[in-house]
Structure formats: structure tokens, C-alpha cells
Amino acid sequence: MRKLGLGLAAAALCAAVPVMAQETAPAFDAEAATQAYMATLSGAARAKSDAYFEGGYWLILWGAVVSIVTNLIFLRLGWSARLSAWAGRRTQRPFLRSLLWAAPYILIISLMTLPWSWYQEYYREHQYGLSNQSFGAWFSEGTMGLAISIVVMSLLIGGLLALVRRYRENWWGIGAAATLVFVAILLMVAPVSIAPLFNKYSPMEAGPLREQILSMARANTVPADNVYVVDQSRQTTRISANVSGLGPTIRISLNDNLLNQGTPAEVRAVMGHELGHYVLNHSFSLLLGFGVIILLAYLSVAKLVPVLLRKWGGRWGVTEVTDPAAVPAAFIVLAVYFMLATPFTNSLTRMHEQEADVFGLAAARAPDGFAKVAMKLSTYRKIEPSTWEEIIFFDHPSGHTRVSTAMKWKAENIGAADIE
Numbered sequence: 001m002r003k004l005g006l007g008l009a010a011a012a013l014c015a016a017v018p019v020m021a022q023e024t025a026p027a028f029d030a031e032a033a034t035q036a037y038m039a040t041l042s043g044a045a046r047a048k049s050d051a052y053f054e055g056g057y058w059l060i061l062w063g064a065v066v067s068i069v070t071n072l073i074f075l076r077l078g079w080s081a082r083l084s085a086w087a088g089r090r091t092q093r094p095f096l097r098s099l100l101w102a103a104p105y106i107l108i109i110s111l112m113t114l115p116w117s118w119y120q121e122y123y124r125e126h127q128y129g130l131s132n133q134s135f136g137a138w139f140s141e142g143t144m145g146l147a148i149s150i151v152v153m154s155l156l157i158g159g160l161l162a163l164v165r166r167y168r169e170n171w172w173g174i175g176a177a178a179t180l181v182f183v184a185i186l187l188m189v190a191p192v193s194i195a196p197l198f199n200k201y202s203p204m205e206a207g208p209l210r211e212q213i214l215s216m217a218r219a220n221t222v223p224a225d226n227v228y229v230v231d232q233s234r235q236t237t238r239i240s241a242n243v244s245g246l247g248p249t250i251r252i253s254l255n256d257n258l259l260n261q262g263t264p265a266e267v268r269a270v271m272g273h274e275l276g277h278y279v280l281n282h283s284f285s286l287l288l289g290f291g292v293i294i295l296l297a298y299l300s301v302a303k304l305v306p307v308l309l310r311k312w313g314g315r316w317g318v319t320e321v322t323d324p325a326a327v328p329a330a331f332i333v334l335a336v337y338f339m340l341a342t343p344f345t346n347s348l349t350r351m352h353e354q355e356a357d358v359f360g361l362a363a364a365r366a367p368d369g370f371a372k373v374a375m376k377l378s379t380y381r382k383i384e385p386s387t388w389e390e391i392i393f394f395d396h397p398s399g400h401t402r403v404s405t406a407m408k409w410k411a412e413n414i415g416a417a418d419i420e
């Protein structure tokens with residue numbers, strides 16, 4: 001009715017123009033507004049963000065190659081078999097033997113792939129101006145991360161090998177279920193036990209923005225004491241926010257880059273998105289979605305590792321799937337599997353992100369704030385990919401998709417008083 005009223009009023013003011021043309025003309029052209037945003041990222045800046053992101057496509061392939069080659073070396077040089085024999089001489093208990101094998105294995109593989117990690121996480125991030133870290137800080141954080149993954153991965157490998165001994169070739173179903181429980185526990189304890197090792201989490205500083213955010217949180221049934229600020233400017237120049245934890249530890253964290261660089265409307269737009277993840281229980285649905293991906297991963301391992309052992313086990317000194325020494329063969333299968341599963345894992349997260357985007361637009365009612373944040377994120381995420389490129393390689397909607405979603409929402413809500 002309002003649009004019709006405006007159209008008639010405009011027609012009355014401008015009698016030379018036919019009434020119908022006025023009525024059908026949109027009040028706000030979402031497509032033109034989207035294009036205007038797109039035009040603000042051009043030339044060298046756009047070429048740089050495209051190059052950074054497209055380079056990432058190759059990192060997926062090379063990451064898989066690095067994993068396959070290092071595990072092959074570990075098997076071919078007989079290190080895996082010798083490590084397993086050594087662990088077997090230390091203990092009669094199979095679970096303990098698995099742990100004794102797994103801890104040095106993870107350490108050695110991490111050292112072998114250190115140049116790759118350095119290139120990907122340190123050199124390349126600095127090359128594109130996305131990292132704030134000194135080499136020393138990167139290395140010490142990496143060492144801490146490695147210590148944690150040695151504990152976590154050894155327990156997981158030990159547990160799964162116990163299931164292989166118990167259930168033989170049928171271990172994969174129960175293995176995937178057990179992994180999900182293990183991951184759920186990790187997700188639950190991570191915000192209180194792991195995340196604080198790397199960053200400081202503090203309550204938001206008092207002020208009007210905090211009040212606006214907390215009021216938006218309350219309006220969406222999110223308790224106010226679950227909102228934190230994290231000092232990620234120690235590691236990166238990127239703006240970000242996330243939902244972490246599960247059950248009693250679930251929380252929303254905004255990083256300090258976002259608070260320092262963003263306008264209040266931008267911060268609220270991001271908060272609306274994060275509230276979406278929280279309110280829509282994305283932690284659970286993502287866990288279930290990845291559960292299916294893990295189930296198929298383990299099925300591939302259960303079917304293919306015996307084949308690899310039959311073919312090359314003699315040369316590697318590994319014949320039994322219950323032998324910890326067979327684990328690198330499983331990692332080779334997983335490297336290929338997860339590379340091929342990239343479009344599915346990306347689409348699973350991207351669809352959740354799209355859902356949170358739509359929720360956030362309605363919650364924050366700041367479509368331009370959201371579009372501006374999408375433009376900032378596009379300094380390192382290709383802004384206008386092709387349809388298939390977005391499906392295969394994007395774990396978040398592209399800048400173009402996000403701005404277009406925001407502008408369409410704006411077009412449909414343009415008359416409301418509280419839109420920013």
C-alpha cells in the first residue's frame with residue numbers, strides 16, 4: 001500500500017509521465033546498489049584479493065600432495081614399522097602401544113611438513129599483509145598447537161585402533177560415532193581450556209554499542225554474558241567474529257580488529273550474523289553434517305587401507321590393519337578423500353553462513369553495515385566468483401552474494417524507520 005501511495009503521489013507531481021511507469025519503478029534498485037558496492041573494489045586491490053583467494057585453490061591440492069608424500073616417506077623408509085616395533089617392546093598394552101607410536105609420528109610428520117606450514121601460515125599471510133605476527137610468535141604458537149594436537153590426535157588414533165581390533169573391518173560406523181562424541185567434548189572444552197592459551201577473551205567495554213549489541217542478543221534469546229571480545233590483532237589484520245563452544249560453554253566472540261575498524265552499524269551487522277549461528281543451533285547441525293562426512297571418510301579408510309597393505313605392505317613392513325604402523329596409509333586415504341570432499345565440506349559451511357547472513361540482516365537491520373563488512377572481507381576473498389567456483393571453493397558466501405542479499409533485503413524493507 002505504501003509503495004502504491006508513493007507511486008500515485010509521484011505520478012500526480014509529474015503528470016507528463018504515465019502513471020503505470022511510476023508504479024512499477026522500484027523504490028530502491030538492489031541490483032544497481034550491489035553494482036555500486038562492487039565498483040568500490042577495483043584495479044590492483046581486486047587483483048590482489050583474487051590472487052590471494054585463487055592461490056588458495058592450489059593450496060588444497062598441494063596440501064594433499066604434501067600429506068601423501070610425507071606419509072609415503074614415513075612408510076617407505078620403514079620408520080612407521082620400526083616405531084611400532086619400538087613401542088611394542090616398551091609395553092604389552094595395545095592402547096598404550098598406539099599412543100607411544102602416535103605421539104612421535106605426529107611430531108615427525110609435523111617437522112617434515114614444517115616448511116609447508118611456514119609458507120602457508122606465515123610467509124604467504126605476510127606476503128598479502130594479512131598477518132601481524134613475528135616469526136617467533138608464530139613459531140611458539142605453532143609449538144603450543146602441536147603439543148595440543150599430539151595429545152588430541154594420539155588419543156583419537158589410540159581409540160580408533162582399539163575399535164579396529166574389536167570390530168575388525170566393521171569399525172568405521174562406531175568409529176565415526178565415537179569421533180563425533182570426542183569432537184563434541186573438544187568443542188565444549190575448547191573455549192575454556194584451549195582458546196585462552198592463544199588469546200585473551202574479555203567482556204565488551206561499556207558504552208552505547210555494547211548496550212545495542214546486548215539488547216539485540218537478549219531480543220534473540222542469547223544470554224548477555226555469552227558475548228566476548230578477543231584480542232586477535234595479535235595474530236591477524238582480519239576482522240572476524242565467531243560462535244564457539246557447545247552447550248554450557250557456547251559463546252560469541254568479536255575480535256578487536258572488528259571493533260577498531262568497524263562502524264557501529266558494521267559491528268551490529270556482524271553480531272546479527274553471529275547471533276544467527278547461535279540461535280539456529282548451527283554448532284549442532286554442523287556437527288551432524290560433518291558426522292556424515294567423517295562416516296564416509298572412515299568407510300573409505302576401512303575399504304582402502306587393506307588394499308594398500310596387500311599391495312605395498314610387504315615393502316613397508318606393515319601387514320596388519322590393527323598395527324599402528326598402518327596409520328600413515330589411512331592418512332594417505334584421508335588426504336585424497338578430503339581433497340575430493342572440498343566442494344561438500346565448503347558447501348555445508350557456506351549454506352550455514354548464508355542462513356546466518358539472512359538471520360543477521362533481520363536482527364541487526366543494518367543492510368549497508370553488512371554490505372560494508374562484506375566488502376572488507378573481500379580484501380582477501382574473491383569478490384565475484386562464477387557460480388561453480390563459489391560452490392566448490394567458498395566456505396562463506398562471496399562478497400557479491402552477500403552484498404546482493406543485503407541490498408535485496410534493503411529493497412524490501414526500505415521504508416522501515418529503523419533501517420541503517
Ligand SMILES: [Zn+2]
Nearest residue numbers: 273277353356
Ligand atoms: Zn558465520
